[in-house]
Amino acid sequence: MDIRRLRAFVKIVDIGSITRASSVLHIAQPALSQQIAALETHFGKPLLLRSKRGVVPTEAGKVFYKHCQLILKQLDQAEQEITSSSTDISGFVSVGLAPLSLGPLLAAQLMKTMRAERPGIVLHINENVGGVISELIMTGKMDIALIYDPGGIPGVSFDPVRTEELFFVTTHADKDGGTDISFENAVSDALILPSPIHTVRQVIDTTLARTGHAANVIAQTESISVLTNAVGEGLGSTILPHSAAKALQRRLPEARRFRIRRPNMKVHMAICVSDQLPLSEPAAIVLHYLTELARSASEGNEDVR
Numbered sequence: 001m002d003i004r005r006l007r008a009f010v011k012i013v014d015i016g017s018i019t020r021a022s023s024v025l026h027i028a029q030p031a032l033s034q035q036i037a038a039l040e041t042h043f044g045k046p047l048l049l050r051s052k053r054g055v056v057p058t059e060a061g062k063v064f065y066k067h068c069q070l071i072l073k074q075l076d077q078a079e080q081e082i083t084s085s086s087t088d089i090s091g092f093v094s095v096g097l098a099p100l101s102l103g104p105l106l107a108a109q110l111m112k113t114m115r116a117e118r119p120g121i122v123l124h125i126n127e128n129v130g131g132v133i134s135e136l137i138m139t140g141k142m143d144i145a146l147i148y149d150p151g152g153i154p155g156v157s158f159d160p161v162r163t164e165e166l167f168f169v170t171t172h173a174d175k176d177g178g179t180d181i182s183f184e185n186a187v188s189d190a191l192i193l194p195s196p197i198h199t200v201r202q203v204i205d206t207t208l209a210r211t212g213h214a215a216n217v218i219a220q221t222e223s224i225s226v227l228t229n230a231v232g233e234g235l236g237s238t239i240l241p242h243s244a245a246k247a248l249q250r251r252l253p254e255a256r257r258f259r260i261r262r263p264n265m266k267v268h269m270a271i272c273v274s275d276q277l278p279l280s281e282p283a284a285i286v287l288h289y290l291t292e293l294a295r296s297a298s299e300g301n302e303d304v305r
Helices: 001-016 018-025 029-045 059-083 103-117 131-139 183-188 199-211 224-232 242-251 281-296
Strands: 047-052 054-055 090-095 121-127 144-148 156-171 180-182 188-192 216-220 236-240 256-261 265-275
Touching: 001 018, 001 029, 001 054, 001 059, 018 029, 029 059, 029 242, 054 059, 054 121, 090 103, 090 131, 090 281, 103 121, 103 144, 103 281, 121 242, 131 144, 131 156, 131 265, 131 281, 144 199, 144 281, 156 199, 156 242, 156 281, 180 183, 183 199, 183 256, 188 199, 188 224, 199 256, 224 242, 236 242, 242 256, 265 281
Parallel strands: 090 121, 090 144, 180 256, 188 216
Antiparallel strands: 047 054, 144 265, 156 236, 156 256, 156 265
16 A cells, blocks of 8 residues: 555645645645545545535544554654664654643653763653643654553553642742641632633542532643733632742742642642554653653652742
8 A cells, every 4th residue: 555645645634625635735635635545545534524514534534544644653663773873873853742731841851861871762742631642642642641540541551650649839929928728718718710621620620529618729730931921910819739829939939839738739740652553662762761760850848838
């Protein structure tokens, strides 16, 4: 089977349009349609549903798309490994990091380590919500991720590396000068929290439901920059894992963090990889270093101010 037909099919599905895919691939639309027709003839089934709005894969097309991802990824890995020398490992590795987590704090350390130890490996760091990242890992569009552990998801595996408590962060009054705050008092303040898809928010919402309390959420964001500016302006407080709380404080020294008690809350972080797609040699090296960095990062929950 012509590998160009596989690439064309994947691009059409990704874009959702034969016309736009034709432009991106620099292939005339009739020729591109003929390639898809040849694939459908080969399998004896339609692979795409066509409409005025574009194209979507049929059930058979979805199965074929999944296998195309596997084949093309393995082919790309083979080309990278063949063209790389045996002594100098090189290649491109994409790494996903959950926002408002330990991940962004480790990004610079990972880049520094790779530059010193494996300068031939080029990193692409992508910060996004965990659910989206796990889908990218499943489809082979991303190699490795450090995200909040959502539990079992078919197609990916998780290696737990860290557990963190959630902290209340504010620029308001010093809460009587203590270092702890009750969950009830924390959620009664005006809060700026991640959206409900984020694991941190899900942990908070679950605790709210269990305790019968209600939160005063005035805004939602996964951006540490937006969150820092809003808290700095006194618009509200927030609840974050310990590492993200410390990151906010580095940007906003006047902010204070308080350990949440009665009850406290925890989140779990894990390294996520595909359980179907083999890692390239460069990706396996990055996985090793990222795992070491995540596990060696000090929790430091006793350092509260």
